[in-house]
Amino acid sequence: MPRISPKTSERLAKILLWGAGFLTVLILAAIVIYVLVNGVSEINWEFLTTPPIGGLSGEGGISTIIVTTVYLILITIFILTPVGIGAAIYLSEYAQDNILTNFIRYAVETLAGVPSIIYGLFGYALFVSALYLGHSLIAGALTLVCLLLPTMIRTTEEALRAVPQEYREASLALGATRWQTIWHVALPAALPGIATAIILSTGRVIEETACLYVTLGGSAAMPRSILSGGRTLALHVYYLAMDTMAFDKAMATAAVLIIIIVIINLFTNWLSQRFRSAYTAMEEGRP
């Protein structure tokens, strides 16, 4: 086989990499454009503010679905954040490196890779059946907490570990206690990372279908308490597409979903950029 000259290989690599990048953008653009083109025409104020009526044609809008989604996000984050940050603090600040903590870390890593339907089945068995919570917001939220906890812990722990050790030493050397050091020094410095973790979790709540399918039920009614069932946007898309003929409504809901996800991602980027620039500005000596 003849040797390829460095110049040729350089050009070849460039073309291949460019191709891979272009393909990614193409696929993404295709999905987004397809959903938006087919869905946006159905989106209007009425669609957003009326509850779904049901039936094969999928009459009505998605108001209760949006409300359910917001509720679920709030409940999940409310439980997830303290538990996740607490565990991360324990792992990064208190626990010493030993077999137990290594095992916990290993477990966290592994759990992050488990398919969400497995969490769904677990959530169904534990929360829906064993704890008699039924198909409900709380059962769904708790299941989501189980699903999201590993990522939350890992991201927060990484954020805490990224806080320079010098800050902790300075604080401790000033006679601050360990907890004061975490609360007043480590956590504030890790805040951008933690905020990102929370926002990404929010995104996961919005996207998730499989594990909610078995824990949240499918009621399209307005939820009255945390024990009410419901459906999120993603679930609604699934129901509309599978159980009814209302493919246009499914596309409209999907369009809303995609728009929300894009907004969340942009917001996350903006937030982390803002934090980063605020930090680098300080370090470069600009006020």
Added chain:
Amino acid sequence: MKLIEVTNRDNGPASNATKIKVRGLNLYYGVFQALRDINLDIIEKSITAIIGPSGCGKSSFLRVFNRMNDLIPSAKTEGMIELDGESIYARGCDVVELRKRVGMVFQKPNPFPMSVFDNVAFGPRRHGNHNKSELEEIVERSLIRAALWDETKDKLHQSALSLSGGQQQRLCIARVLAVQPEVILMDEPCSALDPIATMKIEDLMRNLAQEYTIVIVTHNMQQAARVSDRTAFFFMSEDRAGILVEEGPTTEIFTNPKDKRTEDYVTGRFG
């Protein structure tokens, strides 16, 4: 003929009282012995410099005094270390209280990513002082004492990270002063600074030595010579444990050391 005692700095030690007394100190990291049988008196209101080659346990020694070695799980300290005659490794000794009395300035300036004011007020606040006017007074007094007030009085509420390296290090000193310590430990405080900033810190140290007991670890022999009243020379024994070779008035160590190893080190003929 010896005509002058330690008196080449007449703003030097105001007394000869021992502030910290170390007897038979051994420090281990797991099975590795980092320091062996150290005996040393730190004189009150003076500057003691600790010099020696890399890895001889200087910084570890410094961290014995405010028990920062406690942060390393495998570290084990043996022997007697007394601050004002009280053992700091005794069972009843409160580490938080100890660290209030024994402050520390680190190698790299490490102000918190907060405002100048909040940095200086950090210690007092953690110790329960939230009175605004009292904090303002403490911050001003500490910054003046650290020779930083004129440069920062108009930007107390700007980020501490916007200061220059030398200013940041003086801020770290002010932050320590705000806790009103008795002893200040300095772990190579100028190694990240330019020469002018270094000289300013050294002047500040001389000034502070009138009120505080200062122990400084430095790689820079000239710095030890310039700034300290007494110098302790550490060296590695064959099994790499740090030992104290010689201790005495700085002028003695730098003009007429007793030990051959000290002579070789201060004349740059080490190794």
Added chain:
Amino acid sequence: MQPRTLLNKSLKEIQDEVLIMGSMVEKALGLAMDSMKNRDLELAEKIISDDDKVDKKRALIEEKCIQLIATQQPIATDLRFIVAVLNIIIDLERIADYAEGIARITIMIGDEPPLKPLIDLPRMTEKTQDMLHRALDSFVRRDTNLARQICKEDDEVDNLYKQVFNELLFFMISDPRTVNRATRLIWAAHNLERSADRVTNICERVVYIVTGKTEELGASKDG
């Protein structure tokens, strides 16, 4: 905040010590001549025993300089200053030794009848004292003009010396019984002449501090 307070302070201390030593030496010269003029043996003894104090002062200043070099790393002007001081104190100590020599001559002369009233020797002493005093001024003020001026004035002392020498030579030739006494006075005059030469050395060091150059500024040719 001007850095290096400690170095500045130590340099100032050393300068002050040199001035103290200088005034000790200046005084010793005057007193030595007084003892000779007034045949005050007691004073002469005191001058001899006081020479120790000057020697100690020199050792103290030297030690301070060494410690400063060892601990403060003086550079440029600061370094030249220290080197100059180390030389100046040697000159000062020698002048003090010359004063002590004059005191010893006073004792040797004892109560022998005076050869002649002492006129030129006190004048030489005054001139040398004056030169020394102003040399120390030029040292403090780093005044090279003054230093150079003082070196020129050394000729006056040299001329006085020649005059005294010739006069005493004449005494010895005309009356050999005066040889003993005249020789002693020549020694004293010689001590004064050498002292003035030492003052010019000090002036050269002042010029060195300021310019960094070592110049011969008129050390006597016959020295």
